[in-house]
Amino acid sequence: EAQVTQNPRYLITVTGKKLTVTCSQNMNHEYMSWYRQDPGLGLRQIYYSMNVEVTDKGDVPEGYKVSRKEKRNFPLILESPSPNQTSLYFCASSLRGQGAQNEQFFGPGTRLTVL
Amino acid sequence: GDSVTQMEGPVTLSEEAFLTINCTYTATGYPSLFWYVQYPGEGLQLLLKATKADDKGSNKGFEATYRKETTSFHLEKGSVQVSDSAVYFCALSDRDNFNKFYFGSGTKLNVKP
Numbered sequence: 001e002a003q004v005t006q007n008p009r010y011l012i013t014v015t016g017k018k019l020t021v022t023c024s025q026n027m028n029h030e031y032m033s034w035y036r037q038d039p040g041l042g043l044r045q046i047y048y049s050m051n052v053e054v055t056d057k058g059d060v061p062e063g064y065k066v067s068r069k070e071k072r073n074f075p076l077i078l079e080s081p082s083p084n085q086t087s088l089y090f091c092a093s094s095l096r097g098q099g100a101q102n103e104q105f106f107g108p109g110t111r112l113t114v115l
Numbered sequence: 116g117d118s119v120t121q122m123e124g125p126v127t128l129s130e131e132a133f134l135t136i137n138c139t140y141t142a143t144g145y146p147s148l149f150w151y152v153q154y155p156g157e158g159l160q161l162l163l164k165a166t167k168a169d170d171k172g173s174n175k176g177f178e179a180t181y182r183k184e185t186t187s188f189h190l191e192k193g194s195v196q197v198s199d200s201a202v203y204f205c206a207l208s209d210r211d212n213f214n215k216f217y218f219g220s221g222t223k224l225n226v227k228p
Binding site: 004031033035040041042043044045048050056058059090092103104106107108109 | 119121156157158159160161164204206214215216217218219220221
């Protein structure tokens with residue numbers, strides 16, 4: 001089954017404790033992206049990747065890191081999480097070519113709480 | 116910068132009513148426009164899209180027309196069903212950088228039997 005998976009689905013952590021949210025897709029997509037969803041703000045793009053070893057900032061990259069060492073994986077790293085990073089996070093992927101122009105397939109989301 | 120503005124919800128309708136969810140955008144150039152739907156507890160799914168002015172996107176009885184003159188992409192459906200209850204997001208991808216994506220704040224639709 002074609003899908004985007006995220007782990008963990010739920011995470012409660014404390015300020016300053018480094019964490020990684022994993023994202024994996026099995027559709028051989030070149031484009032992958034991370035978003036955060038907050039009430040009243042919709043989804044905001046954090047980082048995106050056009051291919052292996054090619055990443056760039058979205059609208060709200062501060063406090064986040066990403067890496068793309070393999071085509072299928074695109075982990076989101078919070079080196080020192082803070083309470084304002086409490087949010088619902090979505091990973092998405094799409095076919096090559098024009099990145100987000102193509103249909104994006106979303107993962108189920110990761111709900112992160114930073115105390 | 117680019118942005119998307121949607122009507123605030125929630126929108127509550129009776130089954131078989133007509134639906135309109137307004138969406139306007141601000142962008143340089145000519146972006147591509149999308150409607151995504153999010154069912155409770157799930158990720159987003161593409162509902163429809165339009166890539167140039169006057170294009171009409173349609174899917175599952177939903178329609179939206181890319182109006183460059185009014186910078187709008189309103190979502191419509193002639194007869195909603197209870198199963199259409201969800202949150203709807205209008206979005207655009209930047210024409211100068213297809214990899215950047217902007218969402219509206221979302222509109223929750225409740226359809227009552």
